Amino acid sequence: MGEDFAAALPANAWNWIAVWRRNYLSWKKAALASILGNLADPMIYLFGLGTGLGMMVGRVEDTSYVAFLAAGMVATSAMTASTFETIYAAFPRMREQRTWEAILYTQLTLGDIVLGELAWAATKAFMAGTTITIVAATLGYAAWPSVLYVLPAIALTGFAFASLAMTVTALAPSYHYFVFYQSLFLTPMLFLSGAVFPVTQLSGTFQQVAHFLPLAHSIDLIRPEMLDRQAGGIALHIAALCMYAVLPFFLSMVLLRRRLMR
């Protein structure tokens, strides 16, 4: 059993690239629609909430509300982009399109496929988050050049949420189950992680909960850099996000092996 599991893990450090390139080729064919789809939502939130609510709330944590919200939207867009890629694109590739099955005929392992899918989802998260960062920086809501430190944080956020979504993909019997993940996990997290208002506005219990949420760690990494402030606990946030990237990867491997290689 242990030996079997080891055989399903990524075979080497580069096999996953073939899977990433497959998805990249597929994405290129509909790149414009995909980019617009991934950007529209966070942009609307940024400017809708930012200007509308911003007029009412004034300054938050010593900055304009739009600038405060921008970091939240960068992290959220990365979360959404990699989650949606994993549950709505990787899932059909695993199931009805049988793409994974075809790949398993080759010298790639299940681990190579999963890693390639995660890397691709993280890439889409990176593209979405980076674009919003650039827009925010251009409009003066983020500071050069410290904003550049945001980019690796976006990629790591993408990996963490892709990995989490992969366990959902591995477990879900059908598309209907993804709604639970979105509305019971992602949406509450948006409000508990300081994306739209500071975590300090929450009651003590919820503040404790926030310490464990991947989106909160992502925002705590991204916001200080965008606002050119001293960030605290960087190592902790990076470690937490790495944990959210690595542990669900192994869990999803166990689940997917059970599902696909009976």
Place this chain on the structure above:
Amino acid sequence: MSNIAINLTGVNKSFGNKLVVNGLSLTVASGECFGLLGPNGAGKSTIARMVLGMTRPDAGQITVLGVPVPARARLARQGIGVVPQFDNLDLEFTVRENLLVFGRYFGMSTRQIKAVIPSLLEFARLESKADARVAELSGGMKRRLTLARALINDPLLLVMDEPTTGLDPHARHLIWERLRFLLARGKTILLTTHFMEEAERLCDRLCVLEHGRNIAEGSPHALIEEHIGCHVIEIFGGNPQELGSLIRPYVQRIEVSGETLFCYAPDPEQVRVQLRGRAGLRLLERPPNLEDVFLRLTGREMEK
């Protein structure tokens, strides 16, 4: 490399309480076409998946191309090409892109893949469709592309799970012709099928599966000789029971399948004499084939 391509010894596999493969042992020699023949649910696809290391047997040993499977299946798969039962091509990609993407899974560089694509397209008779999207291809073209895709790593062994199911006769004959071409070039083929004609035309040897057990094995010709060994008369129309009792003394065996009476008769003329003058009967006399063997072995509606 030995001259044994696949060896299964005492392989068992259950899903839940259902025993799907039951004590199966078989050997496929390099360069031969070996058929797994059986009705749906006989365990054919499960055996194919086990050979690829995609399903682990509960008991028994499997060796493919000299390496133990599933332990070292990844190494074995470098020398295997697979044609699955259901197409799993990338529909949004062109024919050429499908080959390119698949070659990369074998670690081939873009240059290496582009060098072999023309010959694969020629083999699959898809030269004119190279830049067509797969979604635009006919069923037969998709199967041929799947076959070309399976050849991209220049495999020694091809594993084909019902390669012509769902194809029209013309497309099927073209696939068969291509497979014979591959056999002539020394490839080994493991073929699952429920088409007797396909097995008879292509397979050097085959085994007949029922409930995951190997109930007969040999060349199609030897199986037919051994289990039938005489001419067959199919009789349509009339009451099979009544006709059966009339001609029973003159035949070796009688089987009824649906409305058809199958007579296995060393001397067909005797049967004809008995039935002469009866209206509404249609008689078809023919040499025995694998379907007769299959009917006999799996005992469908067998008469005493």
